[in-house]
Amino acid sequence: MPSYARGPVLAALVLILLAVLAGGPPAAVSAPALSAPVAKVPSPEQQGTFRSARTYDTVAEPVRLRIPALDVDSKVQRLGLQRDGSIAVPARTDVAGWYENGPRPGQPGPAVILGHVDSHTGPGIFIDLYRAKAGTTVRVDRADGSVATFKITRIARVPKVRFPTDLVYAPTLDPTLRLVTCGGSFDRARGSYRDNVIAFASPA
Amino acid sequence: MRHMPIPGHGRIWRALPLLCAGLLLLLPGTAPAAHRGPSTAPAAHQEPSAAPATHRAPATPSAPDLAIQFEALLGQHSVLAADLMRSRIRGDDDFVQSANAALGKNTTAMTTLIGQLFGKPTADKFGPMWSQHIVELFAYAGALAAHDAEALDDARAELVEYEQELGDFFADASKGRLPRSAARAAVVQHVGHLTEQADAYAAKDYPTADSLYRMGYRHTYDLGLTLANALLPTGDADTLKQPLWRLRSQLGKLLAEHAALVEDLTRAAVTRSPDFAASGQMINGNTRDLAAAVDSLFGPAAARQFQALWGDHVEQLVAYATATAGGDQAKQAQAKAALAGIETRTAAFLNGATGRRMSSAELEAALQQHDLMLLKHADAYAAKDYATAHDVAYDTYQEMFDLARTMADAFGATVAARLPKGGAQTGYGGMAAVVEQR
Numbered sequence: 001m002p003s004y005a006r007g008p009v010l011a012a013l014v015l016i017l018l019a020v021l022a023g024g025p026p027a028a029v030s031a032p033a034l035s036a037p038v039a040k041v042p043s044p045e046q047q048g049t050f051r052s053a054r055t056y057d058t059v060a061e062p063v064r065l066r067i068p069a070l071d072v073d074s075k076v077q078r079l080g081l082q083r084d085g086s087i088a089v090p091a092r093t094d095v096a097g098w099y100e101n102g103p104r105p106g107q108p109g110p111a112v113i114l115g116h117v118d119s120h121t122g123p124g125i126f127i128d129l130y131r132a133k134a135g136t137t138v139r140v141d142r143a144d145g146s147v148a149t150f151k152i153t154r155i156a157r158v159p160k161v162r163f164p165t166d167l168v169y170a171p172t173l174d175p176t177l178r179l180v181t182c183g184g185s186f187d188r189a190r191g192s193y194r195d196n197v198i199a200f201a202s203p204a
Numbered sequence: 205m206r207h208m209p210i211p212g213h214g215r216i217w218r219a220l221p222l223l224c225a226g227l228l229l230l231l232p233g234t235a236p237a238a239h240r241g242p243s244t245a246p247a248a249h250q251e252p253s254a255a256p257a258t259h260r261a262p263a264t265p266s267a268p269d270l271a272i273q274f275e276a277l278l279g280q281h282s283v284l285a286a287d288l289m290r291s292r293i294r295g296d297d298d299f300v301q302s303a304n305a306a307l308g309k310n311t312t313a314m315t316t317l318i319g320q321l322f323g324k325p326t327a328d329k330f331g332p333m334w335s336q337h338i339v340e341l342f343a344y345a346g347a348l349a350a351h352d353a354e355a356l357d358d359a360r361a362e363l364v365e366y367e368q369e370l371g372d373f374f375a376d377a378s379k380g381r382l383p384r385s386a387a388r389a390a391v392v393q394h395v396g397h398l399t400e401q402a403d404a405y406a407a408k409d410y411p412t413a414d415s416l417y418r419m420g421y422r423h424t425y426d427l428g429l430t431l432a433n434a435l436l437p438t439g440d441a442d443t444l445k446q447p448l449w450r451l452r453s454q455l456g457k458l459l460a461e462h463a464a465l466v467e468d469l470t471r472a473a474v475t476r477s478p479d480f481a482a483s484g485q486m487i488n489g490n491t492r493d494l495a496a497a498v499d500s501l502f503g504p505a506a507a508r509q510f511q512a513l514w515g516d517h518v519e520q521l522v523a524y525a526t527a528t529a530g531g532d533q534a535k536q537a538q539a540k541a542a543l544a545g546i547e548t549r550t551a552a553f554l555n556g557a558t559g560r561r562m563s564s565a566e567l568e569a570a571l572q573q574h575d576l577m578l579l580k581h582a583d584a585y586a587a588k589d590y591a592t593a594h595d596v597a598y599d600t601y602q603e604m605f606d607l608a609r610t611m612a613d614a615f616g617a618t619v620a621a622r623l624p625k626g627g628a629q630t631g632y633g634g635m636a637a638v639v640e641q642r
Contacts, residue, residue, distance in 0.1 A: 050469070050480075050522045052515025053488040056495050058504040087624035093632070101622070108454075109500035114628050118635035127635060130642055160627030169623045170447035171501050171616060173454040182631030185640050193639065196627040 059107035060144035065096045065115075069136050070128045072096075072115075076140070079114060089114055093124035099169075105140040106148030106203075108173040113140075117182040117193070126181035130155060130197050138177060138201050150177045150201035157183050157197050168198060177201040267440040270321050272453045275428030276460055276605045277314045282398070282424035283464045283601075284310055285338060286417050289345035289402040294477070309598055311335055322435050326377050333373060337366040341398055348406040363399065367391045374431060382434035394424050410482030418486060421464070425457045448616050455615070456608040458494050463578070463604040465490050466518060467597045470525035470582045487518055501615050502557050513550045520546065521575070525582040540579070547571040554611070559621070561614040570607055577603060 062076045079088045079097040090097035093116035103109030116124030136152040158164055168178050184195025265273070311334055319327030340362045347355035371388030378387075397420030404413035433441045443449060465487040472480040491514050499507035520542045527535035551567035577600040584593035631639070 050473070050484045050519060052511075052518050053492055054512065054515060056492070056499075056504070056508050056511050058499065058507070081624055085625035087628050089628060089630050099624070103500045107500055108496055114630055117631040117639055118633065120632045121634045123635050124631065126630070127639075158627075163627035165623055165625070166447055166620075171619045172447045172450035173497050173500060174450065180628050180630065182628070183639060183642065186631070186633045186636035188633070188636075191633065192629050193631045193633070193636075196630070 059104045060142035060146060061100075062098050062105050062111070062113070062140045062148075063143050064141035065113060066139040066141070067132070067136065068139075070132060072125060072128075074115070074125050076113065087112075087114065090116060093119040096125055102169060103175075105142070105150075105177055106146075106175055108175050109171055110169060110174070110176045110178055111140075112169060112178045112180060114180045117197070124181070126179065126197075129179060129181050129199055130157070130183055132199055136199075137204065138179070138199075140177070148175075148177075149204040151204045152179075152199050152201045154200050155197065156200070157195050159184070159195055160193075163196060164198075167200075175203055266443075267321060267436055268443045268449055270317055271428070271432035271436060271440070271444055272449065272456060272609075273605075274314065274317050274321065274432060275425050275453055276456055276602070277310060277317065278428040279421050279425030279457060279460060280464070280598075280601050281310050281314065282394070282421045283417075283461075285341050285398055286401055286420060287468070288338075289341055289348075289398065290405050290413075292342060292345035293349045293402060293406045295349060296475075311338070321432070322377060326435075329373060333366070333370055337363070337370060337395070340366055341395070341402075344399055345402050348402055360399075363395050367395050374434070378431075378434035382430070390427055390430060394420065394427060397423060405479070408478065410479040411485065413479070414482045414486040418461070418489060421461055422457065429453065448612070451616050452609050452612040455497065455612045456605045458490065458497060459608040459611070460601050460605040462487070462490050462494065463574075463600045464597070466521055466578055467581055467600065469518075469522055470578065471585055471593075473522050473525040474529045474582055474586045476529060484522075491515055491518065498557075501619055506553075506557055509553060513546060513553060517543065517546050517550065517575075521578050521582070524579055525586075528582050528586045543575050543579075544572075547575060554614075558614040558618045561617055562611070570610075574600070574603060574607070 061078075064074065065076050066073050074094065074096045077090055077095055077097045078100040079090065080100060082088050087099060088097070096113050096115040098105070099112040099114070103111045105111040105113070115126035115129070117126050117129070118124045132152050132155055134151075134153055138150040138152060140148045140150070142148065156164075168180065179199040179201065181197050182193035182195065183197035184193055186193050311331065314334065315327050315331040318330050340359055344356065344359035344363065347353075347359050368388055371391040372384060374391070375382050375384040375387040397416050401413045401416035401420060404410070404416060429444060432444060436444075444453070465483070469480070469483045469487050471477070472483045491511060494514060495507045495511035498510040520539045524536055524539035524543070527533075527539060547568050550571055551564045554562055554567050555564040577596055581593055581596040581600065584590070584596060
């Protein structure tokens with residue numbers, strides 16, 4: 001609109017607003033051609049036909065984990081809790097495990113997948129997890145054929161005695177993924193590593 | 205196509221809201237809600253009068269508390285601004301009240317919060333700038349309603365200017381933590397969602413309009429977190445990243461949206477508006493998202509149970525609104541009775557899911573209060589008491605946001621109690637010589 005025209009238009013708008021606020025009919029209402037679009041109004045019967053969604057589609061469980069940059073390509077087994085309340089671990093060192101009491105990968109919340117760093121004699125599936133860089137792609141195949149893709153955002157090494165349960169498992173609705181394995185020094189008396197290595201990943 | 209701004213070209217238009225605001229104050233009985241007496245103070249700072257003890261806001265809110273309230277207010281702004289634009293396009297006779305709600309309470313509450321969080325000078329700049337962008341959105345909707353291409357171009361050009369100014373304002377306030385380009389992009393996206401949903405609504409493409417409506421709500425709500433992260437001291441920003449605070453924010457987003465979308469649907473039912481069916485799909489999307497949240501916390505079986513209860517709740521609210529529109533008192537009573545049963549069952553479900561961390565009685569009272577407010581909203585709308593309808597809508601949104609916080613705390617504690625203890629024993633030492641050297 002040219003600047004010379006704006007003054008009168010502004011004044012007109014203010015007058016309309018004042019008229020409306022003073023109880024007069026708004027211009028938009030008094031001039032239907034300029035306001036309400038002409039549309040077919042459904043009948044009252046049609047208005048009463050609202051139905052809430054009754055079907056809930058769950059995100060399928062993970063069946064395979066792939067991290068091409070680390071040469072990881074493994075089946076995924078389910079994991080629960082052990083009697084002492086700690087998380088169960090995969091039965092085989094070349095297979096990853098998903099914590100089944102938590103979210104499934106790709107649904108809201110932190111999904112957690114574990115893998116061994118080694119066996120008694122050789123490397124485990126997550127032997128190279130510590131080498132993953134920010135941006136490394138992680139793919140999780142699900143039972144229904146769908147794939148959830150994530151990018152690693154950071155890697156942390158933490159003492160097991162100060163494991164950040166909150167940051168790994170605690171519920172938010174962010175659809176994230178955490179990959180967990182062992183690292184640090186090996187406690188030969190206890191037969192376990194003292195640290196955990198955690199990869200935090202977000203949807204790609 | 206957007207016009208490039210001409211320096212100084214928009215000044216006279218920018219004076220419009222200030223001029224209008226000044227004139228509004230001169231008119232007896234027409235002062236915006238924010239300037240009225242204490243009874244209409246911003247809802248964000250009110251204790252809900254009938255709210256059960258389960259979801260009272262903290263007496264002295266911390267900076268993170270204020271920050272998530274800021275998120276909620278920004279989300280509410282998106283809903284109010286979109287509703288204002290749609291109201292203008294429809295030519296509703298209540299659009300002035302909508303404007304008052306959007307321009308008054310919400311902006312004042314946000315400005316107050318910004319003052320508390322980031323200081324008075326920031327708030328003093330924010331308030332007028334924010335009001336101006338709302339007026340331009342209103343002008344855009346007016347141009348759409350009038351099929352006035354020239355006015356539409358003018359409004360677009362003004363909005364481009366405000367997008368840049370608002371973006372720069374946020375970037376400057378962050379002292380470099382929020383890049384100028386990112387700040388501008390966030391504001392551009394916000395305005396884009398609102399104008400595009402208005403375009404689609406005016407073209408009667410209601411599914412597209414509603415998809416953008418929800419997208420705009422979520423984006424603007426999350427913009428609050430982006431701004432808080434950039435403008436708050438690092439310690440407070442870190443607190444907002446903690447899981448419990450994320451859950452409070454995220455559940456608040458879904459449950460407050462539920463309130464807004466139910467009201468949109470019952471408004472469409474009462475006024476027999478052609479966007480009724482699309483509005484129904486919109487709330488179904490929200491119900492699915494809520495069920496997905498329940499799934500993440502308590503598993504798929506609980507999610508299905510919750511979805512059935514929540515779906516019943518929405519259906520009965522719509523049934524009540526439809527009966528109200530048709531003057532059918534028997535059906536109104538039937539819907540009310542059904543709602544009472546759903547309140548009891550939903551309270552029992554949540555009590556069980558949270559291991560009795562939430563009392564059934566208090567939950568039932570909270571859900572009853574929620575339903576009463578929604579019924580009152582439908583009644584007021586049907587009676588053309590638009591001021592009451594908009595006041596109730598505003599308070600219902602805040603009420604659900606507050607209830608979400610209580611739920612998030614109970615849900616978080618319930619899940620935390622059953623999380624794995626300690627670290628994972630994922631190594632046997634066969635490669636210790638290598639692993640220890642890393």
